[in-house]
Amino acid sequence: MMFFKKKKQLTVQERLIGVHEIEGEDYICLTDMVRGEEGVDHIKNWMRNRNTVEFLGLWESMNNPDFKGVEFDTFRKEAGLNSFTLTPKKWIDATNAKGIFSKSGRNGGTYAHKDIAFEFGTWISPAFKLYLIKDYQRLKEIESNQHNLEWNVKRTLSKTNYQLHTDAIKNHLIPTSNKWRKELEYAEEADILNAAIFGHTAKEWRQANPERHKAGENVRDSASINELNVLSNAESKNAEMIREGLGKPERFQKLKELANWQLEQLNQMDFMKSIKKTSDDIYLIENKKESDD
Numbered sequence: 001m002m003f004f005k006k007k008k009q010l011t012v013q014e015r016l017i018g019v020h021e022i023e024g025e026d027y028i029c030l031t032d033m034v035r036g037e038e039g040v041d042h043i044k045n046w047m048r049n050r051n052t053v054e055f056l057g058l059w060e061s062m063n064n065p066d067f068k069g070v071e072f073d074t075f076r077k078e079a080g081l082n083s084f085t086l087t088p089k090k091w092i093d094a095t096n097a098k099g100i101f102s103k104s105g106r107n108g109g110t111y112a113h114k115d116i117a118f119e120f121g122t123w124i125s126p127a128f129k130l131y132l133i134k135d136y137q138r139l140k141e142i143e144s145n146q147h148n149l150e151w152n153v154k155r156t157l158s159k160t161n162y163q164l165h166t167d168a169i170k171n172h173l174i175p176t177s178n179k180w181r182k183e184l185e186y187a188e189e190a191d192i193l194n195a196a197i198f199g200h201t202a203k204e205w206r207q208a209n210p211e212r213h214k215a216g217e218n219v220r221d222s223a224s225i226n227e228l229n230v231l232s233n234a235e236s237k238n239a240e241m242i243r244e245g246l247g248k249p250e251r252f253q254k255l256k257e258l259a260n261w262q263l264e265q266l267n268q269m270d271f272m273k274s275i276k277k278t279s280d281d282i283y284l285i286e287n288k289k290e291s292d293d
Contacts, residue, residue, distance in 0.1 A: 011136045019139070020103070020111055026136075027101070028117035031109030033124065033132070043110055046123045047086040050079035055119055056091070063113075064215050068095045113123060192248060193234050194219055197227055197254040197263075226266040230259050 008019040010028070015036075018029040034042040046052055054076050060067040070092045078084045087111045088100050099113045107235055112120060114136065121129030191201040198205070205219035214223070223231065234255050241251045 006029075008139060010132065010139060012131045012135055017132075018109070018111075019136075023212070026114045027111040028114055028132075028136075029109045030100075030117060030120055031122065033117070034262060042124075043120075044085065044087055046120060047091065048079065048084050048090070049123075050076070052119070052123070053079040053086065056099065057095075058096050058291075059115060060095065060114070064098050065094070067098050071095045105163065139191050189238070189242075189247070192252050192255065193231065193238060197231055197234060197259045198223070226263055229266060230262045233262060234259055 008021070010017040010019060012033070015032060017032040020029075025207050030043050036108075036201060039042075053072075057067075057069075057076060058070045060072070061069065072291045075091070075094070076084065079086075087128075088102050091097055092100060092102075100110065102108075102110050121132045183285060194201050194205070200208075200219070203217050206213040209217075209222075220228070220231065237258060238255060240250060241254065246254075
């Protein structure tokens with residue numbers, strides 16, 4: 001089952017071209033690319049070309065473990081014959097392809113992975129392909145800037161709640177601790193949150209990322225937007241539980257349950273915000289945890 005995100009648009013030679021994001025990959029509307037010209041026939045003519053069939057087969061072989069190679073070989077042998085025809089539906093049904101799909105209803109049409117859509121752009125004209133790539137790059141730059149801005153906002157919010165969290169520790173835990181326990185109290189409370197949300201303590205992160213630690217980074221600097229959001233909520237929740245006098249084991253269990261539930265919901269709603277930031281321009285897609293861990 002495909003999960004569609006909000007439709008985006010490209011503008012190429014005064015044509016509005018829809019883009020759908022599916023599981024982190026962009027699919028561009030081929031129908032929009034030739035709207036007002038030959039439309040569906042243009043796509044069919046492109047697909048019956050031998051070079052196109054070989055390109056589609058190679059892409060699927062590289063990106064789709066469920067691709068049916070035997071059925072593809074049949075199409076490849078027939079491609080180029082006058083009697084050969086190929087439609088998106090026929091291609092998908094026969095080979096279990098995932099690089100192309102058809103969508104009905106509003107914003108419907110034939111969509112293809114950006115790699116395939118760029119190849120289709122060449123079929124239209126070299127100039128169209130270049131304009132298509134240029135506007136797609138513009139779209140990704142906008143998305144990257146928005147992602148950076150939101151990440152920084154969430155990081156700032158997290159730091160604000162961190163202050164509220166440390167104030168709760170200072171006012172409710174430190175007075176009952178021995179003097180030598182003060183620093184340990186702060187570290188232990190921080191690691192309760194780290195373990196509940198990130199699955200490891202600050203020390204464990206430093207041991208696993210020595211170079212980043214030397215550069216002055218910490219476990220929270222590499223958190224995803226969703227993790228920062230949950231961290232902010234968890235810090236507020238933990239401060240509340242500290243004021244209520246709950247012990248560490250009970251608070252950790254409640255925080256872990258809260259973090260797991262919120263992260264699952266947030267990651268399902270917005271895939272992009274589950275991506276971890278490793279630098280200003282490098283992001284890491286976090287592998288989903290097995291549901292039965």
